[in-house]
Amino acid sequence: MSARIFNMLLGVWLTAAPALLGYTGAARTNDSIVGPIVASVALMAMWEVLRPLRWINFAFGLWLIAAPSIFDYEGSPLFNSLIVGALLSSFALVRGRRTKRFGGGWSSLWRHAIPSEDQDGRPEVVVVTGASAGVGRAVVREFAKRKAKIGLLARGEDGLAGARKEVEAAGGKALVIPIDVSDAEQVEAAAAAVEEAFGPIDIWVNNAMVSVLSPVKEMPPEEFKRVTDVTYLSYVYGTLAALRRMLPRDRGTIVQVGSALAYRSIPLQSAYCGAKHAVKGFTDALRSELIHDKSRVRITMVQLPAHNTPQFSWIKTRMPNHPQPVPPIFQPEVAAEAIYWAAHHNRRELTVGWPAAKAIWGNKIIPGFLDWYLALKGYGGQQTGEPVDPNRPDNLWRPVPGDHGARGIFSHRAKPDSIHLRLNLHRGTVIAAGVIALMLLATGIFIWY
Template identity: 35%
Template sequence: MQLKPINQQVVAIVGASSGIGRETALLFARRGAKVAVAARSESGLNSLVNDIQSFGGEAIAIVADVSDFEQVKAIADQTVAEYGRLDTWVHAAATGILAPFEKITPEEFQRVIDVTLMGQVHGAMAALPYLKQEGRGALIHISSVEGKRGLPLQSPYSAAKHGLEGFLEALRVELQYEKLPISVTSILPSVINTPYYNKVATKLGVKPTGIPPYYDPSLVAKAILYVAEHPTRDFIVGDVGRVLDVLQRVSPPLVDSVLTAIGIPGQRTNEPKSEDAPNNLFEPIAGYDKVKGDFGKLEIPSFLDWFDMNPPVKWGALAVAALGVAAFLGGWVNGNDV
């Protein structure tokens, strides 16, 4: 499957007013793509378009709530009306609430599902007809390592991301069966330093945090641009996420034990925050139209992302490592023959 170079693409980025979506839009535009940016925050979109146009990039803004299919369809329709086609759809919009399950109302749980799962479904429904019309393209959905392993205090978000993984698996096979050259990618970030923890609802009595360490949003944006040119099934961003994925496959009870010890205290800061504080669960809130959040001091580098974006080096390194292990074991066996 051959995807277009970035500088020849028209890209729609949903959930672009802040965080991963904003950084992704900036990178696509800097690489020469024409971008349509969408979110609920009109002020965030306007400032993003201004930033893109300031360095000569092309961008349009579309205000939309992804829980409403017609508004999501309008993103795709307006993108094609403006630029003539759609090559890549990046869906990053999400919301959440951090609270014990018993304190979450049905309406709050449903809202997280409507935005964080059904919004992604709406995005694929809106984008696919145009990708099929173009004859190729990429659906890039921002999931989470919580799609592999649920976390305490985030039951609605974890449920939404698990649902997203199941949806993408089913959709991917249907497209393959139809022999349609449309790449379907799940991007699974670890804990990323975006304004997410500033904006989500909370009933913890304090400002929430992800379980440290954090990673820079640019790592996720770079992974998104990579898969927009190189068809990829899944891409975990952040070394801790890769370790968690392996541990979950090997021993879910072990991960249960670890999260029992650190999962709940690890998501609480010492900063008081009322559950009545402004949040973006049902409406957008002002003041967070930026890429990064408040946890820069907790960021660490990630080393394996680069290997995943350079497969020949990755597989070469693994081959050398395998040969080294084989040689060591062979020498050990020979040295112990009697």
């Protein structure tokens, strides 16, 4: 990256040189055009995914060396062009060391070719809570593609069995552990079992959740406690189990699967929203402690929008119509890709999808307006127009039998990808592209006038 910094400074120097050295004519025009481009290309090439752009600056270096002969430079423009051209070409030849932080090639602009092995060259050992269905099931599949060894934690034995078959079919290994993650002792025992079977845990994904669709005034205390135990305290218990093993080794990653509702609560899901707020508060506190202790154990949180998962077919509800995710809806594979990416990149927090970003930022800017807006739209937005079966089973206290997979019943309305996520995963590239566009615009204006 140092070579890219030097080339960026050379580009800045080229832009300023005509004014500082007082030359005009072709040399001034040439340097005023080449300078901003060189600086912008060097900035973009700092990201490994765009590192091949350094060859553009190699070509510009050769051009600067040849320009005095073409335009008959003399004096300071001649020496400046030759020296800068030689330095620019030399630094452009420096490839630099590879890192995992910014991806590994052009293809990672549209897909993520992240290594499937840890630094020791062994398959990653991963624990996923809520692994039997929904987002958790999609996350399991995402890791299984890389032949990871995965501890599958959930209550639903049918779903766990289905997840195990998918992992093994993809070439990975799976350990099925049917537990209630709201029990700290069961979570600790599960962590021990995973390490005994597969070795040190590299990544722990806290994902388990339950919810109740109900006005606050109609919910009994035991339902608030149950949602809190599963959706918040299971994250605490999972994090503690992971830390007991990761801290002595000084490595490992904990991923908290969050929601835009960790920032902006909505009506009818008070218990769930409260739990997600608690997860965020707990995670932020722990992150500061890890920084204080200079630990290399990393914790990140992924804030999700609405996804098409089976939870809307088994969430406990007191509303008259069938529950639905608040549109726009995304397929759970979108969340899984983001969670996998967050587990392998040093991002403090990752927001998935424009709807989640809009809710988060909207609550920071116009929270009072959103209170009123959700009072009007939040009830209908969480229900379809079809009556709900009053006798349907729910999963608040016990799992619903059967293997329900990752997707729910709203696939016809769900988006398979998110442009916002693509831009967010490569925000450095997006910023660099914006910088080069502005610099080229500024150069055009400068030359015009």
